[in-house]
Amino acid sequence: MPGGYLGKILVVDLTQGQWEVEPLREEHASRFLGGGGLACRYLYDLISPSTDPLGPDNILFFTTGPLVGTRAPSCGRYTACFLSPLTGIWGESNAGGFFGPEMRFAGYDGILIRGRSPEPVYLWINDGKVEVRPASHLWGLDTYRVQEAIKEEIGEPRARIACIGLAGEKLVKMAAIINDNARAAARGGPGAVMGSKNLKAIAVKGSGTIPLYNEAAFNEVAREARDWVREDFTAQLFHSGGTAFWMDLGHEFGDVPIKYFTKGYFEGTGKLSGATMAETILVKTSACYGCPIACGRVIEVKEGQYKLPVTEGPEYETLCSLGTLLMVDNLAAVSYANYLCNSLGLDTISVGVTIAFAYYLFDRGVVSEREVGFALKWGDPEGALRLIELISRKEGFGAILAEGVRSVGERFGLPEEAAHVKGLEVPMHEPRAFFGSALAYATSPRGACHMQGDPYAVDSGSAIPEIGIIPGDRFSVEEKAWMVARIQDWRALYNSMIMCQFCSPGPERIAKLLREATGWDIGIEELVKIGRDIFDLKRAFNVKMGVKRQDDHLPSLLLRPLPDGGAQGAVPDMEKLLADYYAVRDWTEEGTLKPERLRELGLA
Numbered sequence: 001m002p003g004g005y006l007g008k009i010l011v012v013d014l015t016q017g018q019w020e021v022e023p024l025r026e027e028h029a030s031r032f033l034g035g036g037g038l039a040c041r042y043l044y045d046l047i048s049p050s051t052d053p054l055g056p057d058n059i060l061f062f063t064t065g066p067l068v069g070t071r072a073p074s075c076g077r078y079t080a081c082f083l084s085p086l087t088g089i090w091g092e093s094n095a096g097g098f099f100g101p102e103m104r105f106a107g108y109d110g111i112l113i114r115g116r117s118p119e120p121v122y123l124w125i126n127d128g129k130v131e132v133r134p135a136s137h138l139w140g141l142d143t144y145r146v147q148e149a150i151k152e153e154i155g156e157p158r159a160r161i162a163c164i165g166l167a168g169e170k171l172v173k174m175a176a177i178i179n180d181n182a183r184a185a186a187r188g189g190p191g192a193v194m195g196s197k198n199l200k201a202i203a204v205k206g207s208g209t210i211p212l213y214n215e216a217a218f219n220e221v222a223r224e225a226r227d228w229v230r231e232d233f234t235a236q237l238f239h240s241g242g243t244a245f246w247m248d249l250g251h252e253f254g255d256v257p258i259k260y261f262t263k264g265y266f267e268g269t270g271k272l273s274g275a276t277m278a279e280t281i282l283v284k285t286s287a288c289y290g291c292p293i294a295c296g297r298v299i300e301v302k303e304g305q306y307k308l309p310v311t312e313g314p315e316y317e318t319l320c321s322l323g324t325l326l327m328v329d330n331l332a333a334v335s336y337a338n339y340l341c342n343s344l345g346l347d348t349i350s351v352g353v354t355i356a357f358a359y360y361l362f363d364r365g366v367v368s369e370r371e372v373g374f375a376l377k378w379g380d381p382e383g384a385l386r387l388i389e390l391i392s393r394k395e396g397f398g399a400i401l402a403e404g405v406r407s408v409g410e411r412f413g414l415p416e417e418a419a420h421v422k423g424l425e426v427p428m429h430e431p432r433a434f435f436g437s438a439l440a441y442a443t444s445p446r447g448a449c450h451m452q453g454d455p456y457a458v459d460s461g462s463a464i465p466e467i468g469i470i471p472g473d474r475f476s477v478e479e480k481a482w483m484v485a486r487i488q489d490w491r492a493l494y495n496s497m498i499m500c501q502f503c504s505p506g507p508e509r510i511a512k513l514l515r516e517a518t519g520w521d522i523g524i525e526e527l528v529k530i531g532r533d534i535f536d537l538k539r540a541f542n543v544k545m546g547v548k549r550q551d552d553h554l555p556s557l558l559l560r561p562l563p564d565g566g567a568q569g570a571v572p573d574m575e576k577l578l579a580d581y582y583a584v585r586d587w588t589e590e591g592t593l594k595p596e597r598l599r600e601l602g603l604a
C-alpha cells in the first residue's frame, strides 16, 4: 500500500449487525485518490438504477483521502457518498471538523455502511475495535444532545461523532449528517440515508498516525504550504469575515440570490455581512483540523426573541438561504434558524430554498394560509422558523416541503419555478451573475452545486494560472465551457484529497504534497488528469442512473432577467454553453461518455 493510506476499509452490515475489514482497493485509490472519487468508483459497482436510496441496498460510504489527518493545511475533511434520495443520482457531501482525521487515526481510510438495522443503533469505533450499540434511547435526541450523550455513555469526551437529528430519523430528503458540534455534510440527503439504516451516530477515537512515503519531505512541504496559505489574501478574507465576507462583495456582482431568485438588490445584505457579525454577535473564530484559515464563526445572541447560547454561527450560504432569499435582514433570526437546522439535522441551503419557494407560492396566491397553517410574509422570519420545525417532523405543510423544491414544484404544477437542477436546490450564487455558475450548476455531478466547481470565484478574480485558469468576462459565453470544465476537474481533485476549497497552496505544492505522501510520480499534469477522470467517473455513474442531456437544465425561473442589481438584465445562452461544454469534455451530444472513454476509466 502506498504512503498516505491505511489500506483498510471498515465494512459494516447493519442488517446482520456485523462488520469486517476489507483491504482498500489500491487500483481505485491510485486512480481516483480518495473522498468522492474513490467512493464513486466503489459505488459504481455497488449501486444500480433499481437501488432504493432509502432501502437497505443503498450504501453510505464515509471516505477520507491521502492528505486527511496529515500536516497538510486544511485537510480535515471526510466525505459521505451515497445514492441521493433527494435527486436519485450521485450523492456526495463533505464536512470539516475533526471526524475525518479521527477515522484515520482509528485505522480506516473509509467506513462503508450497508443494510438496515432492525433497531436504532450507533457505531463506536475505538482504535480498530468496533461495536454496534443500541440507540433506541438516543432516538429523537437533537444533534447537540446526542453527541454529548454518546460521549458520556462511552466515557470518551474526546471522541468525534457524526450523527443525525430528527430530520434524518424521519427520512426528510434534505436531512444532513452533523459532526463535531455543528459541521454538516448536508447536501443531497445523507442524513436521510443514515436514518433509513436506523443508524443514529458513529463515534470514533483513534491514536494512530498516517504512514507517509517521505515524512520529513512531506512535513517540510506541508509547512511551506501552511505559510503560503496564511499569507494568501483570499484566505485572510475568510479568516477575518468568515464565508460571509462574500456578502458585500457578492451583492455588488449581483451574486447574492434575493427574494427567491427574483431580485438582484436588497438593502438588508449589509445587516447580514461578515463585518456586521464581527461587530455584533461574534465571540471568536474556529478552525477545522489543521486549518490555518479558521473561517468558522462562534457566536452568541445574548438577548431577545432569538437568544442563543455560544454556538457555531451561520455561513454565507445560510445567511442567504434563510436570510436574503426570504428578504429577512435580522442576523439574530437567521442565526437562530441556522441553529435550529443544525440541531434538527437539516441542509440549510435546500431547506431555505424550499421555504423561499413556499413564500413565493404564498405571495402569488398558489397556496393559502389555510394550506400552510399561517401566513408567509417576505421579510418575516417567523413563518420560516415554524416551517423548519414542521419539515423536520414531516407534519402539516412541512410534509410537502420535506420532499424538496422539485417535488413542491411538481405538486403545484409549476416545475419551471422550482429552483433546482436534477432535484438539488440551487445554492447561493446567482447563475445570472456569473454565466460560468449557470453551466456549472447544469452539469455538476450532484445537481445544482457550488462545491464541485466554483466559476464565480474564478471570474471574480481567483486565478490558478499554473493550470490555465484565469478570470474572464463573467457575462461572456466564449471560452466559458473550457474554464468551467477545468475548475470542475480541479474541485473534483480537491474533494478527493480531501482539501478544503478555501485553501489554495497552489498546484505545484499540492503535487509535492501528494508525491511525498504517496511516493507516486505526480506533477501538475497528473493532478489535472486525476481531476478529469474523477469528474467523468461521476458523470458515468449518473448516466448509469439515467441522466441525459435534458437533465442538464436550469429552470425558467433562473433564466429570466433580474430587474435590478449587479446582474440586471443578464441571461446566459445555455444551449451554446452546453454544446461547447460537451465538446470540451468530449462527451456525446447526449451528454454521455463515449465507449472508449468508459474503457479507459475501467468502467466497460
Ligand code: SF4
Residues within 6 Å of the ligand: 074, 075, 076, 096, 097, 238, 286, 287, 288, 289, 291, 292, 293, 294, 295, 296, 500, 501, 502, 503
Ligand atoms: S477554511 Fe474553514 S471550512 Fe475550510 S478547513 Fe478551514 S475552518 Fe474548515
